[in-house]
Amino acid sequence: KQEVTQIPAALSVPEGENLVLNCSFTDSAIYNLQWFRQDPGKGLTSLLLIQSSQREQTSGRLNASLDKSSGRSTLYIAASQPGDSATYLCAMRGRIKAAGNKLTFGGGTRVLVKP
């Protein structure tokens, strides 16, 4: 059974510092991996999508890397701002057809950026 883990569960940094969020998964048969942002009580906003054939994706201050061999993905947020405070979730989609290519979510990392 696929498992996705995010450590740490919570993170607090001063404004301007770079954020590094970790996501690990147990099955290397990955189709793609998505990073999401969730504000309190709200839905999920897709940030970055990395296909299994890719090593990284970038969007503005965000950069996500993927290392299939070690089962890890990292989300970097440069020069953090208070508006980056939210919960960040990673979700892995496996290749196995029997699983219906469903998403498996990590527990999330709750980020607080202090002004």
Next chain:
Amino acid sequence: SAVISQKPSRDICQRGTSLTIQCQVDSQVTMMFWYRQQPGQSLTLIATANQGSEATYESGFVIDKFPISRPNLTFSTLTVSNMSPEDSSIYLCSVDTGRRYTEAFFGQGTRLTVV
């Protein structure tokens, strides 16, 4: 991408009653999903809403408790039946789309409190 409208955004309901949540997508999609996010937890898939056939439920979720309709390729409803305080959660609608790569998009969620 896909724009998903979910209604209601929040509700407070009496135990023993039922609530129907609506999900409208701005384009035709094959796969629609319903998730539950209990307080402080990550997302758990309830079921896959299939157009023209019964929904496919995940382990631990049953049709009598969470009936789902999918009348066409842009709309679905989830009903939470005979509610108890344990049903207090955020319920999220999601779709898979993308021409080249499968990417998940989410609605803004329905925050349900059962009293």
